[in-house]
Amino acid sequence: MNKNIYFYYPSHVIGGAELLFSRIANYLASLNYNVGYIGFKDDIVLSLLNLKVNFIITSDIIALPDDSVIITHPARCFEIPKIITNKTNYLFWVLHIDELKHINQFYKLNNAYTKKVITKMIKHKALVDIDKQTTQIIEYFSKTKMTYESKIPVMLNNCCFKIRKKLLFQNAINLAWIGRLSRDKIYSLINILYNLENISLKNTEIYFHIIGDGECNHKLKKTYNNFHIIQHKTIAPNQLSSFLIQHIDLVFAYGTSLLEAEKLGIPAIAPYYTTNKTFSNEFVWGFNLKDYCLAPINKEWYSNDTNTIENLLNNFMENIQFHSTQAREHFENFTLDKQINLFLQSVNRTTFSNNTYLKLYKLRKIYILKNLNFKNKIRLKIYYYIYKILKKKGLIFYD
Structure with missing residues (x-):
């Protein structure tokens, strides 16, 4: 019997998680799974979900069918509303290598408490990740071995493609950055631009397109001497492929953005x-990354040696067809039809129940109480005194 699958990720901005969750929800719905998505009433994913996906507006209390599994980030674990159902389990999917830091920062926790949270998730086989690199980071942080298959690579829809054989425009190469201009990505982009300013490509004009926007846009220089820079801000997901096909020869990216180029036969440098x-x-070609890694933190995740931007670009222009073919072959490891079974196995395996979740929630309350100063402890005691009175009178139903 198939479980009911619900993604919990309310959001007003488009990013990798929103795209991934909506993509999987649509795919499973097309296979007649009972799939839902919990988000805001004006959620960004409403424009991405098909009609077969049951969209639920998030609120303090949500009723779900029996035998449901909720999929979300570990960093969202304390935001989930009260779920009314006879049986609900949870699956926490680490999609970013800094996810554990995000838990600490967002909930103002310390490593000791976050370690307890992560260890509890691992114990119930409820924590999964996207690649071997992330698995190692989780195991090192938690000091707990993940004895089950924890890796679920990111997945994209397959599509038609055309192997590239030449540059789109004579005597010009069009490069692109795809990704948010956020704190976790901006310095990688600045480093790319710094290196492009110091290269020489024979009889070839360089055009660099920035596809993405964010709070760190102000950190970028607006003009460069060695190449032309063109900013497009965010391009809608349903328009990105056509833009890349028409305008871009080669991409700089990591994560899902790298695969968005490779699926079209456009090589990507990581x-x-x-x-x-x-x-x-x-730098390294995306197709030379290994173990499903898409955001390498060191050379351990390269199957070949790194190279300079100048050498990679010259090698590309000498044999565009080879690099286009390699890129597409690398992408084919990340298609939905190849990886969806790993996702479903994890959904069926997790034993992280509602009761486990409530224990974790109470543990967090104890942690917060221990770390309050004396004045705030008094305020909290007054709050709970009033709370108990109101609850006895039936005026409060949900903690």
Whole structure:
């Protein structure tokens, strides 16, 4: 018997998680699974979901069918509303290598408490991730071995493609960055632009397109001497492929954005993932990444040596067809039809129940209470005194 699958990820901005969750929901719905998505009444994914996906507006209390599984990020684990059902389990999917830091920062927790949360998830086989690199980070942080198959690579829809054989325009190469201009990506982009300013391509004009927007846009220079820069801000998901096909020869990206190019036969160069200023000139082809890694933090995740931007671009222009073919072959490891079974196995395996979730929630309350100063502890005691009186009178139904 198939479980009812519900994604919990309310959001007003489009990003990798929103696209991935809506993509999987649509795919499973097309296979006649009972799939739902919990979000805001004006959620960004409403324009992405097909009519077979049951959309539920998030509120304090949500009723779901029996035998449901809720999929979300670990960093969203304390936002989930009260779920009314006879049986609900949870699956927490780590989609970012800094996810554990995000839990600490967002909920103002420390490593010791977050470690307890992660260990509890692992114990119930409820924590999954996107690649071997992330698995190692989780195991190192939690000091707990993930003895089950925890890896679920990101997945994209398959599509028609055409192997590239030449540049789109004579005597010009059109490069692109795809990704948000956010704190976790901006320094990788700045490093790419720094290196492009110092290269030489024979008889070839360089055009660099920035596809994406964000709070760190102000950190970018607007003009460069060695190449032309063109900013497009965010391009809608349903328009991105056609834009890349018509305008772009080669992409710089990591994560799902890298695959968005490769699925079209457009090669992608992967920078190191960094949240700090860097002036490294070490890059690698996306198709040379291994173990499903799409945001490498070091050379362990490369199957070949790194190279400079100048060398990679010259190699590309000498044999465009080879690089286009390799890119498409790499993408084919990440299609929905190839990876969906790993996702469904994890959905059926998790034993992280509503009762387990409530225990974790209470543990967080204890942690917060221990870390309050004396004045706030008094305020909290007054709050709970009033709360108990109101609950006895039937004026409060949900904690």
